[in-house]
Amino acid sequence: MASQTKSRIIEKNKLTELLDKLAQDYHLIAPVQGNNVSFRRVESGSEVTLDYINTVLSSKGAFLPQTETLFRFFRDDSRGFRIETVNDADREQVVFGIRACDARSLRLMDMVFDGQYKDSCYLNRREKTTLIGLACFDHAETCFCPTFGIDPTSGEDVDILFSDIGDRYLVEASTEKGADLLNRFSEFFTELRGDEEQLREARKAGLEGMKKLDVSNIADKMAPLYGSDYWDSIGMKCLGCGICTYVCPTCHCFDIADVSVDEGGERFRCWDSCMFPEFTLMASGENPRADRKARVQQRFFDKLKYFHDRYGELACVGCGRCIRYCPVNIDITQIIEDVTSGKAGNE
């Protein structure tokens, strides 16, 4: 196995052809330029763009689709139902071009969907998917993944890492699954020329000045801020549009609902957001998080404390999407700084 996992290179002009082959053999999901760059299913390599710092939506939809049928049902002759399961989670999938932040977010989502009750829809997709990462050598102003111990040039949470080093990509498999895929398409890959490591190091200059905040003990520092006026000030700004949760790679909340026609229908789940008042509204009319203050407080407490209490990790990967797309400039890095500096408690 050792010889199979060693690093290779692929010439840039061969990449489209490789992606064509991947699209033939797998359900290939890759960044596509539309109104913005987002992960989509592609049929050929020419559809794929590599011109992005990060995609607008993360790749979470490849594992937790925006809407997903859980099962279908049909009314039978008597007064009962016949249920049919759906098995599209069983196809082999490749996600190409995922950044280190999004790859880490999958590891966090795994903690939610695994456990005592296993969410087979999500977990099957994870198991059937090979992740091909694309190292970052540039960053947006909003990027702050090093805050969470993420090296944006590393392949820690992917199966294969591609690093753009100029005229070629350095290709490194870090799992058996990744090595198997490289072997299967070995005709595309060639031996190292020897200067790859040097080229990669040189490119890291583009990451200088990236934001790295101190989040040590932040969960403890959040605890006394529950109910603080600080959240009023954030809640006043918030429009409750929910974009932060939709673009967030670690937000995993969903709704379950039915659609029905005369003879049957389906139960599906779809992304939902803790920013919406209906999220927690009960049929009785009771709503434990009835105001915006309670909802923004919930979101930041979940990211910076509750998830940590449950799973031992903070539920943020520093991708910066929520900062970039928030219409009223609510900035999680500012909130982290206010919490760690003690400013949040003194408002």
Place this chain on the structure above:
Amino acid sequence: MSENIYLPRMATIQSMRPETIDVTTFRVTIDGSDGAGKFEYKSGQFAEVSLLGVGEAPIAISSSPTRPEAIEFSIRRVGELTTGLHELEPMDEIGIRGPFGNFFPLEEMEGQNLLIVGGGIGLSPLRSVIFNVLDNRGKYGKIDIIYGARSPQDLTFTSEYKEWQEVDNVRLHLTVDRGDEEWKGNVGLVPTFLKEINPSPENTTSITCGPPIMIKFVIEALRELGFSSEHIITTLERRMKCGVGKCGRCNIGSKHVCLDGPVFTLKQLEEIPSD
């Protein structure tokens, strides 16, 4: 691959017993079994009850596992799903997922007196406890049940009170917010009535369920009566879509009501934020 945790088991309605104008007890058996089947639950747990095509909601189990001939849900008609359920008839099929959540620590409470305090439809999960302890009568001391509703017509499970009260050392104390010409019992709110009855906290655990505002004042009353926060147990209601800790909406602090609850001691609740 593992089983789809969102797939309900189908169950057939054997009977529907109206309790009040808007509460009905559904007695169901799991299809392919002659009763609760492999649906093994404990008092205090809930299930996700489905009407396919309408939806699914978390509903407390109101029957006791000591009576495995059927599973019962006592459901108030309040939203879209519960209205749909009320329109069903015996022999119709519903879906059930579960049982989910934790349960009342009845084993730990053996040898103690029980104080059961309910309001309105909140008596439903407590009824599971009542039948459970009545079927294990020797294991518990004195049992006091304090129950109230808005009016005499809103009292649930009235046809069972006789059976409960016939058991040795079980006392049922009823109250209503507003009486009528025929009502001879107490008129007043549950927390006030509780203080009037003045139960001793000695070797006693209290379990309470009802509307949130009632629970709040019952807890205050219990504290005044000298109950410690370890011996005040309640069960909470939240919107719980998945029932299994994934969908993210039922948390109170870092606790998921669907996994870590719905049953909590006051001591546990004091340690988490009060959403």
